[in-house]
Amino acid sequence: MEYLKFCFVFSCWIKFASSVYSTDAPKSPAPIPKEKLLVLTVATEETDGFRRFMQSANYFNYTVKVLGMGEAWKGGDVGRSIGGGQKVKLLKKAMEDLADQEDLVVLSVDSYDLIFAGGPEEILRKFQQANHKVLFAAEGLIWPDKRLADKYPSVRSGKRYLNSGGIIGYAPYINRIVSQWNLHDNDDDQLFYTKIYLDPLQRETFNMTLDHKCQIFQNLNGAVDEVLLKFGTGRVRVRNTAYDSLPVVVHGNGNTKMYLNYLGNYVPNAWNYEHGCSHCDDDVVDLSQLKEYPNVLVGVFIEQPTPFLPEFFQRLLTLDYPKDKLKVFVHNNEVYHEKHIQRFWEENRNVFGSFKVVGPEENLSQGEARNMGMDLCRKDATCDYYFSIDSDVMLTNRQTVKLLIEQNRKIIGPLVTRHSKLWSNFWGALSLDGYYARSEDYVDIVQRKRVGVWNIPYMAHVYLVKGSVLRNELKERNYFVLEKLDPDMALCRNAREMTSHREKDSPSPESFHMLRPPKGVFMYITNRHDFGRLISTANYNISHYNNDLWQIFENPVDWKEKYIHPNYTRIFTENFLEQPCPDVFWFPVFSEKACDEIVEEMEHYGSWSGGKHEDKRIAGGYETVPTDDIHMKQIGFDKEWLHFIREFISPVTLKVFSGYYTKGYALMNFVVKYTPERQAYLRPHHDSSTFTINIALNNKDSDFQGGGCRFHRYNCSIESPRKGWSFMHPGRLTHLHEGLPTTNGTRYIAVSFIDP
Structure with missing residues (x-):
């Protein structure tokens, strides 16, 4: 008896093993040829969104048939309310000619707000793996009737609710679904499909399911936070981080169209790190080929x-x-x-x-x-x-x-x-x-x-x-x-x-x-x-005579372009400066415009000191070697002038006085006016500074005659000052100097006693 039991069990095991290891066991179905995939979409106009959709479809060589192009849209304002029935009507008509093609897979998608991220082979492979005859896109938000939420089959993981922006299935099944449409153009297409899907009998008859984990369809509405760009060595993909999937169809439904635009800057091949911009030179206008501009x-x-x-x-x-x-x-x-x-x-x-x-x-x-x-x-x-x-x-x-x-x-x-x-x-x-x-x-x-x-x-x-x-x-x-x-x-x-x-011409109320x-x-x-x-327009004070002078902080690049001498940078690249006297350096710093506007600003202010020894503007109220001048503080330009010194004088100082690092600080910053009638010259003196700058603000011969500076220790004179150029020389001990007489006209110079 035990022997018979053993034989029975052994024979059962042999049959089981044979069924498992037999070469006659069912095999995986052969891949569906990409020629058997037809994309159907509705578009009544060639919008920018439609052209982007077609560009992504052409990149992957999808076969696309557009329905409704050139027709009047009567499907409602689908961006803001229910509607879209016209899409079902157009699809229903198109499917009548495809109903008998049992091996044809139809992909019905929107076009204005949708792009492809993968090709036909991938979408067909994933459709086969789903093992259903019809697959709808899924999303986490229910539309348009929230009361239907409880009727949806529960899911352990993934999106629960149907979205009609993406449908894929065998042609006969799609045809049998859309053939039920008998509503108006502005009725809601998603509600139509939802009611069919929620009917257990129809769901089983048509072997329908939803793409719960976004293997094929990615609807962005309610899912923006779980979608990222995936950069690889090839094209850029959209990745769903919640389900670790790479969707093939990306749909910017609801209020996510701007996010789709962002994704579309990269997907499928618009830009990547290896090749940069792929479409930047597509459809460009060659102006050289036009008869006229x-x-x-x-x-x-x-x-x-x-x-x-x-x-x-x-x-x-x-x-x-x-x-x-x-x-x-x-x-x-x-x-x-x-x-x-x-x-x-x-x-x-x-x-x-x-x-x-x-x-x-x-x-x-x-x-x-x-x-x-x-x-x-x-x-x-x-x-x-x-x-x-x-x-x-x-x-x-x-x-x-x-x-x-x-x-x-x-x-x-x-x-x-x-x-x-x-x-x-x-x-x-x-x-x-x-x-x-x-x-x-x-x-x-x-x-x-x-x-x-x-x-x-x-x-x-x-x-x-x-x-x-x-x-x-x-x-x-x-x-x-x-x-x-x-x-x-x-x-x-x-x-x-x-x-x-x-x-x-004149829409009727209806x-x-x-x-x-x-x-x-x-x-x-x-x-x-x-x-x-x-440029910054904030804090632009127009109470001055030349207001742009004060823009050195707000708009430093424009200030430099306007007011710094065009040859200034050559000081550092080509050693573009001169040494006319020992330790006296001569270099370009101000543009003609800067010189003119500083002079205009001072003359507009007009309160020249008169060159008197008594001077309430300085500590102690007494100036030993007075000049006919106006201080930068008097016109509210002191902070700007000190910044100018730090930005444009200090680098020159380090170059010519190697090893000396200036603080870029000065108490005395002023513009001097020399005229034969008021003050024509300045007696020999030392400056109360570590070093001094002296910038010529106008032209010798055309604006004045005479002028210049003589350094006594070296018996060296500079009698041809250049507009916009500055002298830089030590202020104490070694460089006793005097201002040579201005014999005609008016001479202006800007002076700073730096590091007093």
């Missing part, structure tokens, strides 16, 4: 007192672009700047195609003025581009307009930043309330560690818009006014979220709700070149 309207906006405005206009004048192709519109909101504009216009009235100024007397708001500028281009059929620039933008790249046109984007701005700061003219992301938020890549873009052309949610200060866009997508004429937003924020929000009525899906215009910033900088 496009016409550009330049809109200049001066909305507050702005430093260095004459320099701003000079940079506009030196743009490398045919001036007869440039028309200029200026809105000036500051009476203070009328003199600058008038001077520029008088000198260049015949340079541009036209020059129109709207001044402060018009009392326009910023929004109204900017709308007016755009309108001038919108109404002019010959206006090919509108270039808007604020007065706080210093364009250092003369090719800026050409470079922006060549990129061939609807709206594009050049990156400009505040010197040595992360402040720029764009935002990489927005907070929930629509204001600034820092994107992951913001700092790298600002510092040009990542170089390319970037789709961004907000820009300001300077940008180029195609004239055709102003006459079509942006044809409404009040884009700079929206709620309580500032004009730039209003423009960007209107461009991003633009939705318009059906194309009817068709008012028939809106297109949002067809926002993409805005780009380019940092492919160094374009320039933003």
